[in-house]
Amino acid sequence: MSEASKRELAQKVYDSLCQTIRSRNWRFQEKKEQMMVRFGVVGDDIPMRFVMVVDEERRLVRLLSRLPFSMREDRRTEGAIAACACTYGLANGCFDYNIRDGSITFRMTASYRESVIGEGLFNYMIDCAAATVDEFNDKLYALNEGLLDISAFLG
Numbered sequence: 001m002s003e004a005s006k007r008e009l010a011q012k013v014y015d016s017l018c019q020t021i022r023s024r025n026w027r028f029q030e031k032k033e034q035m036m037v038r039f040g041v042v043g044d045d046i047p048m049r050f051v052m053v054v055d056e057e058r059r060l061v062r063l064l065s066r067l068p069f070s071m072r073e074d075r076r077t078e079g080a081i082a083a084c085a086c087t088y089g090l091a092n093g094c095f096d097y098n099i100r101d102g103s104i105t106f107r108m109t110a111s112y113r114e115s116v117i118g119e120g121l122f123n124y125m126i127d128c129a130a131a132t133v134d135e136f137n138d139k140l141y142a143l144n145e146g147l148l149d150i151s152a153f154l155g
Contacts, residue, residue: 047068092108093129
């Protein structure tokens, strides 16, 4: 596939992503040059921030949601165990854990290589990610704050 074709396809995917978010009547920030959008979702507890990026080179749509806290240094091992435990049961997406700084990011990707993706997939990604992050962010925060120990987290 030529570079121009890759760019054209990526732009169509990005335009579809923006239209999907507009159809939800949500406010969001566009970074057109980077084919990136940022938006927030309100769940049951901790507000969630999301970034979605169209990766032209790899022909992927990436959704990321970094939790608004990092695991304290004395809780980093428990944070790694907890992030793995959260990811283990997921059908889609994963929690990435940075052992160096304790940051936790939920990540989900979808390929548009040799396929057509649109509003249905984008809505699924957003809804699935929001539900997943909302389910675990408060538990991970409680673990970080010492309000929950790893045994209770895993229980």
